[in-house]
Amino acid sequence: MKELLWLIPFLPFAGAFILITTGSRLSKKMVPVIGAGSVGLSALVTLLIGYNFISTSSASFHFTAWQWIDIAGLSPAFAFHLDPLSLIFIFVITFVGFLIHIYSAEFMADDDGYARFFAYLNLFVCSMLILVLADNLVLLYFGWEGVGLCSYLLIGFWYTEEKNGYAARKAFIVTRVGDTAMAIGLFMLFQNFHTLNIQEIAAQAPQLWVTGSNTALIIALLLLGGAVGKSAQLPLQTWLPDAMAGPSPVSALIHAATMVTAGVYLIARTHVIFELAPIAMLVVGIIGAATLVIAGFAALTQFDLKRVLAYSTISQIGYMFLALGVGAWSAAIFHFMIHAFFKALLFLAAGAVIMALHHEHDMFKMGGLKKKLPVIYWTFLIGAASLAALPIVTAGFYSKDQILWLTLAGENGNIWFFLMALLGAFVTSIYTFRMLFLTFFGKEKTHVSHVPGRGMNIPLLVLAGLSTLAGFIELPHSFGHLTIFSDFLSPVLPAVKVQEDFESIEWMIQLIAAGVAISGVYVAQMFYVIKPELSDELKSSAADLHKFWFSGWGFDGLYNFLFVRPFVFLASINKNDIIDKFYDGLVALANLFNRIFSFTQSGILRWYIMGIVIGGILLLSLGLING
Amino acid sequence: MQITFYIAGAIAVLSTMMVITRFNIIHALLYLVVSFLALATVFFILGAPFAAALEIIIYAGAIVVLIIFVIMMLNLKAEAVDEEKRWLTPQVWIGPAILSIILLGELIYIISSMETTGSIAQMVDAKAVGKSLYGEYILGVELSGMLLMAGIVGAYHLGRQKKKVIHRFLEDVEE
């Protein structure tokens, strides 16, 4: 069965290749068949391999396609490594990807770049699969850059509008900062291990370094830099809200479900190194905690439906980082999976809403859509409930609760992380339901022009089902105590040790979390349904704070001041290229000599004779002096 | 003998000075003929009668006549003299004159500091010259013949009054 492993990334690649080469000549019906079909087949293969993998209870599947590079001891192969961690990732990527492809078939039907869109999307799926299946860090980096490229291409998909191109460049350049750090980290890893094979590094690292080693710390922080850039965490989070310029399915697939969680995957994949550098772990946790709170507050103030979701994504990935930071590896991956389901659902539903309202993004101009778009309302409600982690019925509750519990009770946890996470949960609940109430309740402000058809509804329903049911595979100790997911991952990711004195109060934590989520819903209802004037009052009384949060805590302005403007200033100084001045000088010198010598070429015969005379005098004088 | 040499030399120098300072070119040419005749005398005194004859025939005769022919062909008017006056201003000639005087001073210094061994001035007649010319210098004579030929062809070619043919690229530049 493992011989088929290469098919998983190859199928989307083949789809992309066909669409790129023949896309303009294919009929409109064939494009989604190839685009979605290739990913669908890939998902099917994933299912087969996954079934085989679990039923044979293998530790890992390995498949080497070919030797990629072999030079001076660096010999990464084009090889795939399948273990429980990457199985979960490829499962999410192919399935969510497939659903989003189906959705896109209808969503993008009227777009001129129909084939181009599917080609990019297929290429993205292929790159992402290579990223998570790679058995060495070079191939991982290849996939890493591949998804970055596709992200750039898809954010700027509607390139005729300048600000979309700007957003695409911003995303590309900001993530490049992190990627550079990661590349340096890879160089250092190679210097230390003389290999970039992930399994070999994981096996050798504990022998090479003691816990708390400086080298491990530096490498871990550099890898973290890459993860932070890709996953839009503090301080490189500014690109994600602008990345919403891309089509909604892109936001759902790339900027919510898969690519932005590549950072989480990277840290989980190299967790051995992080475990050897406790300070780096702490930094991961702090970044996660700070990001989830900051992004949560920023989400509270946005008007644009998709920007709320973007900040919410940043915030949720913050939870994953927090989980990674306290060593709750499987909890982070669990939250990744659940988040992929419900965030993709929310983005797709938001896309449907936006499409139904003539590309209206402003939530304050929406409203009353509950009756008009019932399917979307109900699926959105399920997604929102899952995001807000409403207790018992939603998958989000189980994944987030696990993180909350482990930030407090895990051996690396502390009360501050827990309080931050709790605050984040409260804010999440408020902005989620603010979004829901503004969009679907109240008076109808914009006329619905387009009711989504089956192609869009089915993926929404499937994702809504997953957002609810997927949570039940991992139940907390206090009730059910089901650990299918973490058991499945345990060969790759070690289980977190729980401090014993907290065991008895787990139910209390769950109660608090549930209470916080429900009170958030109540607050949102208070402000936006029962007394809408309250929110306006609040907004005007804290206008500055509102503005500050609305701009994403002013990070864009700060970076603009710190980096963009000095750079533009330097560029404008160097507009005429300082290095060229040297060569200009040579030219000027040559011109000067030319002028001097051409002055002697006056064309007047007597001048020349005069020259001869002076020369004669000089020669004679010389002869006289010497002789 | 010596007196005649100095008188002839003085006449040559004075008439040459008159040549280079005249405004009217015909006057200048007359002084030039005088200068050539004086030099011919000097040649004779120095014992070179053949050279003296050639000086008179070719320089004072042929070359001056040639120049006069050209002047006649150019058909210069009285304005030409005024033009010469305008052209020959002190600021034009002072610089070159100073340079030339320096050169002259150096020449005089070199010549007068020469060590000379005494020898008697002997007449070298046309026969000796002719023998030498068609003996050891026969190659030089042939080369001179070719030079004269080239001079004739060149003068004919350059002196021809042909219709002005302008290259098509230069048509716009010319008036």
Added chain:
Amino acid sequence: MNEVQTVSGLLLAGILFVLGLVGVLIRRNIIFMLVSVEIMLNAAGLAFIVAGSKWAEPDGQVMFIFILTMAASEVSVGLALILQIYHQLKTLDGDAANKMRG
């Protein structure tokens, strides 16, 4: 007597040469320049005659004849050039023929 004549003959040649040079340098009229060149060539010939006379050899006069030949061809070609310049530029000003200036 002879020594005096040799030295003064060469001095005369030098003086005439420099006078010719002055003529070339200060006159703008190309006919005058040509005439001055003739004077310079003549002075050079004189120097050869003086040298030949000193050694009582015919070589000096042979050289004078070569110079004469050269002067004759020079003057014919030079006059043809003067005709052309006058024809083209309608002037005898040597400075006017400066189209080749840098």
